Amino acid sequence: MTKKENRQLKMLPSNFFSVKKRFFVTLLFSIFMLFGCSSTTTATVNTSYGVKSAKVTKQDALMLAKIDSHYKKWYKTPYRYGGMTLAGSDCSGLVVNFFKNKLSKTLPRSTAEQAQLGYKVTTPKAGDLVFFKTGRSRSGLHVGIYYANGKFLHASTSKGVIYSNMNEDYWKKHYWMTRRVTGG
Numbered sequence: 001m002t003k004k005e006n007r008q009l010k011m012l013p014s015n016f017f018s019v020k021k022r023f024f025v026t027l028l029f030s031i032f033m034l035f036g037c038s039s040t041t042t043a044t045v046n047t048s049y050g051v052k053s054a055k056v057t058k059q060d061a062l063m064l065a066k067i068d069s070h071y072k073k074w075y076k077t078p079y080r081y082g083g084m085t086l087a088g089s090d091c092s093g094l095v096v097n098f099f100k101n102k103l104s105k106t107l108p109r110s111t112a113e114q115a116q117l118g119y120k121v122t123t124p125k126a127g128d129l130v131f132f133k134t135g136r137s138r139s140g141l142h143v144g145i146y147y148a149n150g151k152f153l154h155a156s157t158s159k160g161v162i163y164s165n166m167n168e169d170y171w172k173k174h175y176w177m178t179r180r181v182t183g184g
Helices: 003-036 058-074 091-103 169-174
Strands: 040-047 050-057 119-121 129-133 141-148 151-156 160-165 175-180
Touching (some): 050 058, 058 091, 058 141, 058 151, 058 160, 091 141, 091 151
Antiparallel strands (some): 040 050, 119 175, 141 151, 151 160
């Protein structure tokens, strides 16, 4: 091996790390430019209903992911009045668990008390509480966590923890109000 070739081999590691460093800095800068200055973005959201692309804020996308994660853990948990565990839960118990485990927020245990929280909104967004007057349970109230496109997560008395659609006749007929208890 010639001296020139030997010198080139010794320079290779330093050049290699220099290229890696420039690539990493460029990558970080690109990510910052794409996401750091923007409050809305087009996001592809993997949901239990399929993949959807929509303009959502990063905060909304994060909330959708948290709700879907909660759904995946609690899916098909049977309905049990007064229950708050994976062995069985009622609607307000599911809501209490979601807010505690996903949002680090303590909510009252009963649906009637939850209906007093936050403020009323006319257009629900992910994470809002949707209330229905069903006549079931002691208070006659039912609560769920709004997801998107009319869908909400709740503990169904017949099917356990599932997503339902507020546009279905039953839910449309019994809808009472939506309350926002999260920020914004």
